Amino acid sequence: MEQTSDWTGRSACALQAASRLSNESFAERLGIAVRTVATWHQKPNLRPKSEMQQLLDTALEQASPSVRERFAALTSGSSDDERARSDGERDEAVTEAEQRLSSDQNIVAALDWLDRQSGWQPGTARRKTAARLVGQNAHSLQDRGKRRGRVNQRDIARALSEYYGDRTGSYGLYGATCGRDAGITSSVLTCPEWLDLDASLVAANDRLTVTRAAMDSSRSLDAEAAEHAVERLTETLTLGTRLVDMPLYRLLGTKISKGLISGSVGIAHFVEYALTADLLEGELVDALASGNATQPGALPLRDKYLPNLDAVLDLPGRLCAGGTLALCAIARPASPYRGEADYLLLVQERSGHVVNAARSLAVTPKGFHQPLTDPRSDAQVGATLRRELEEELFGREEIDNTVGDQRKADPMHPSRLSGPMRWITEHPECVRTECTGFGxxxxxxxFEFPALIVVEDEEFWERYGGQIEANWESSNLRQYSSLDRELLTELVHDVAWSNEGLFAFLQGLRRLSELGGERVALPDVEWEMR
Structure with a gap:
């Protein structure tokens, strides 16, 4: 079925004529006001807004073959003057798109970075993105998102296992058995020394240090990589995905052992990550959704940025961003309706507007490891975890750097904390926060630091349970009982997990089974390298 990707008042009226409908009937068909249809007749060069473009796309898609034939006949015979007007309208639309790009400081930063790393003259990335933005069809991108949503955790893990081949040294893919004969394999590369760390996230054990505070943007882009970056910016703007150019930590080296997290980090631009390494997920999932090959040589961006396991482990030689994510377990008292005292376990369904792991299951909180105001002290993994708790579950929107500028000297000062976070800081003996692994x-x-947060005093849930609410990064927040072995076993085997989310969930269950006492009846989880 052919669609027009650039509706105007003239082509909308052509669809009306092909459908042989009055203004009133056509407006009713589209679900819009009659005056809108009248405006199209009065202003044939008018380009409807994106929402209206999608309605017209749908109307054309659902039209009968005879209507589509008449529409094609009405729109295929444009005169030279009409084509010239169309070219002029497109030039005007591109100019408007460039103005839109220039009004967003984060997009401006991304375009400037892309010009520099691609060796383009200043303004080239802006013009390329604006031209694509005018011709972009939001409806087709939404359809692609639905296709991507059909690719599950097992599909991704299987494809990456085949792409990278055999294990190297002690490193392998994290796998586990849980309640069923069929084992689980993830796409998280780890080793035995990085698992079951039980590292309490306090200063003595949480020792990542900043060794290079200046932002590093030395990677150059070839023509193919630059065009993929332009396409990413176009899609981001069309779909309304949040992209904010805040600094984030890049991992340069690690020294991780039982009870200890140490290593070195530098500072990078978020846009550098978003326009390079983060493109690998979409490339892989699109290939899987389309039934295309995923072996080496078939994925150009992966072949360039992450071609083998040696490249994955070469931290100084690549941009390695990442973060931490935690399984939250909150003690609840016995209830005549629910039953015995237990722990509430929280799992989120990720929104479609997040940068990575969109529309997947994950534990919560989950966030990029990045400085808030103090690059040195914020390098602790626990600092990010506390911030994400405030933002994702306790409602502190002011520390969400995707929403607005950060102007507070100390956003996590005790005087600014939410009620739930203040209780946690004032009752350290009642809260256990541990890193459970690395990969x-x-x-x-x-890089991923899975963690477990256990609130062991029932008072917290009684006082603040009603205030716990997921932020915009989640489309849904699920709760599970630590006593529901059967349901948790089913959850473990759900193919909707993100790979890092499943890694954190399984490691969290392992540690909670050791700590929970009579409050838990968890499925048995045993990890293995695959």
Missing amino acids: FSLVSGN
Whole structure:
């Protein structure tokens, strides 16, 4: 079925004529006001807004073959003057798109970075993105998102296992058995020394240090990589995905052992990550959704940025961003309706507007490891975890750097904390926060610090349970009982997990089974290298 990707008042009226409908009937068909149809007749060169473009796309798609034939006949015979007007209208639309790009400081930063790293003259990335933005069809991108949503955790893990081949040294893909004969394999590269760390996230054990505070943007882009970056910016703007050029930590080296997290980090631009390493996920999932090959040589961006396991482990030689994510377990008292005292376990369904792991299951909180105001002290993994708790579950929107500028000297000062976070800081003996492992997600090469947060005093839930609410990064927040072995076993085997989310969930269950006492009846989880 042919569609027009650039509706005007003239082509909309052509669809009306082909459908042989009055203004009123056509407006009713589209679900819009009659005056809108009248405006199209009065202003044939008018380009409807994106929402209206999608309605017209749908109307054309659902039209009968005879209507589509008449529409094609009405729109295929444009005169030279009409084509000239159309070219002029497109030039005007491109100019408007460039103005839109210039009004967003984060997009401006991304375009400037892209010009520099591609060796383009200043303004080239802006013009290329604006031209694509005018011709972009949001409806087709939404359809692609639905196709991507059909690719599950097992599909991704299987494809990456085949792409990278055999294990190297002690490193392998994290796998586990849980309640069923069929084992689980993830796409997280790890090793035995990085698992079951039980590292309490306090200063003595949480010791990542900043060794290079200046932002590093030395990677150059070839023509193919630059065009993929332009396409990413176009899609981001069309779909309304949040992209904010805040600094983030890049991992340069690690020294991780039982009870200890140490290593070195530098500072990178978020846009550098978003326009390079983060593109690997979309490339892989699109290939899987289309039934295309995923072996080496078939994925150009992966072949360039992350071609083998040696490249994954070469931290100084690549941009390795990442973050931390935690399984939250909150003690609840016994209830005549629910039953015995237990722990509430929280799992989120990720929104379609997040940068990575969109529309997947994950534990919560989950966030990029990045400085808030103090690059040195914020390098602790626990600092990011506390911030994400405030933002994702306790409602502190002011520390969400995707929403507005950060102007507070100390956003996590005790006087500014939410009620739930203040209770946690004032009752350290009642809260356990531990890192349960470490690994690299082969989806995009990110480092991952899975963690477990256990609130052991029932008072917290009684006082603040009603205030716990997911932020915009989640489309839904699920709760599970630590006593529901059967349901948790089913959850473990759900193919909707992100790979890093499943890694954190399984490691969290392992540690909680050791700590939970009579409050838990968890499925038995045993990890293995695959």
